[in-house]
Amino acid sequence: MNHKRNLLIVLAHGLRSDALSDEREWPLPTPHLVDLAERGVRLVLSSASPADPGGMTSVLTGLHARQHGQLRDDEQPQPLRDGLPAWLADAGYHTVGVGEVGAFASLLDESLVTEGVANPEPKPNRCWYTAAARSRGHAPALAQQRRQRLRSGPLAPDRLMLEPEEDIDGFIAAQAAEALGRMPEDKPWAMFVVFSGPGNELPPPMYYDGLVEGADLAKGFVPAKFEQLDALVEPELPRSVLQRLEPHQVARIRADYLGRVSLIDHGVGRFNEALSKRKDADRTWTVLTSDRGQLLGEHGLIGHRSFLAPSIEVPLIVTPPDAPGVSPPKEKFQDGLFSVVDVAPTIAHLGGADHPESVAGRSVLPIFNAEPVLPVPPANLSEFHDRLLVETERHKAVFRTGDRKCLGLFDLLEDPEEKVNLIHDNTATTRKLVLQMRLHLSGVLMPLRG
Incomplete structure (x- = not known):
């Protein structure tokens, strides 16, 4: 008889931690996500890389971006040769993937692959969603929508009259729900469901388009001041476009994003x-x-190529079954520094699987017993292109990787919205703080050099 835990692993691309309604940041209820959080452990993680596909690779491998090497947005996803799917398979799991699982499909027993929206016309024999769209006659319109996305991002999307299951994430959800009914009962199984959104910059389908609206969605918007943000941002849209961005456009972009969150x-x-x-x-x-x-x-x-909090703070929810004999967590949250590199070792721990010593993260399961998560890292690390972030619970510093010049320094306690770059204050206090952050950076990087 199978006594191992089954694992449903849901990876939502580009999901901000504050998009869940338990943070009360947006006028959008997310009852199913909040129910998971209330029954389990809910943490806020720091992304190991806000570039695609590096962040997802870190989730699946437990490695920092400099360890797996995917630091740029324009890099093609490299097939995973090792990682969480392989560790679970070695532990006796039947592994299945639905959605954007192409990078690790070779490690799975079964897969239903959809290609990312960066490819306007995926081949039907490589993308189940494209094949379904062709059979319904939607493929040309979807290809045009994706081309428009490549031209203008989320500013002027093509809005298609799609039913929810005709949208890529609605399709993934429907296929995954059906596949759950086919999972074996005589051995442990692990299903990976990888959504395209909500960070795919596409408008949501019908019933979710305009689900959240109103001028209040543009609350707090101010035009960009690039002289203060070069240290933290690599803009994806032309600066001239961003400088002309208006509140009503921001409200619409936020409404589209939240509609996709609701779909998930x-x-x-x-x-x-x-x-x-x-x-x-x-x-x-x-x-x-x-x-x-x-x-x-x-x-x-x-966009997302940034070390600002909305780009790098993501949720982690670990939820046990609601069943007799299964104890709820003794602690639902723990202060401290957590990263997406902690995800793979946490799931491996759940499944009783071994992982390589090179893994940078650690399991957060001790929280279920109200125990500290060890070892405690000196700081969180995030990296893309030629920029590297080191973040403690109080401060955030951005360094250029080539010469280790400090480009940005922020006090997260006094300035939680990261508006004041302290690096411009050439004082003894600032210089001392930069030195401290360099030491924290060395403490994070040293174990990765082996």
Whole structure:
């Protein structure tokens, strides 16, 4: 008889931690995501890289970006040769992937692959979503929508009259819910569901388009001041476009993003319903996280290649089954520094799987027993292109990787919105703080050099 835990692993691309309604940041209910959080442990993680696909690679491998080498947005995803899917397979799991799982499909027993929206016309034999769209006659319109996305990002998207299951994330949710009913009952299984959004910069389908609206969505918007942000941002849209960004455009971009969050929340509800019909629901754990966040007009910016909090703060939810004999967590949250590199070792721990010593993260499961998560890192590390972030609980510093020049320094306690770059204050206090952050950086990097 199988006594191992089954694992439902949901990876939502570009999901900000504050998009969940338990943070009360946005006028959007996310009941299914909040239900998972209330029944489990909920943490805020720092992305190891706000560039694609580096952040997702870190989630799946437990490695920092400099360890796996994917630091730029324009890099093609490299097939994973090792990582969480392989560790679980070695531990006896039947592994299945649905959605954007192409980079690690070779490590899975079964996969239903959809290609990312950066490819306007995926081949039907490589993308189940494209094949379904062709059969419905939607493929040309979807290809045009993706081309328009490449031209203008989220500013002027093509809005298609799609039913929810005709949208890429609605399609992924429907296929995953169906696949849950086919999982084996005589051996442990792990299903990876990788959504395209909400960070794919596409408008949501019908019923979710305009779900949240109103002038209040543009609250707090101010135009970009690039002389203060060069240290933290690599803009994805031309600066001239960002400087002309208006509040009503920001409100629409935020509404589209939140509509996609709601679509994924509904998908999680479908997964819960499918699991409730299974005989092994009482030993099935759910893990939900993301690779990076998304800027939605904060500091006048749109995109994700940034070390600002909305770009790098993502949720991690680890939820046990609601079943007799399964103890709820003794602690639901723990202060401290957590990173997406902690995701893979946490899931490996859940599944009783071994992982390589090179893994940079650690399991957060001790929180379930109200124990500290060890070892405690000196700081969090995030990296993309030629910039590197080191973040403690109080301060954030950005260094240029070539010469280790400090480009940005922020006091997160006194300045939580990161508006004042202290590096411009050439005082003894600032110089001392830069030195301290360099020491923290050395403490993080030293173990990675082996």
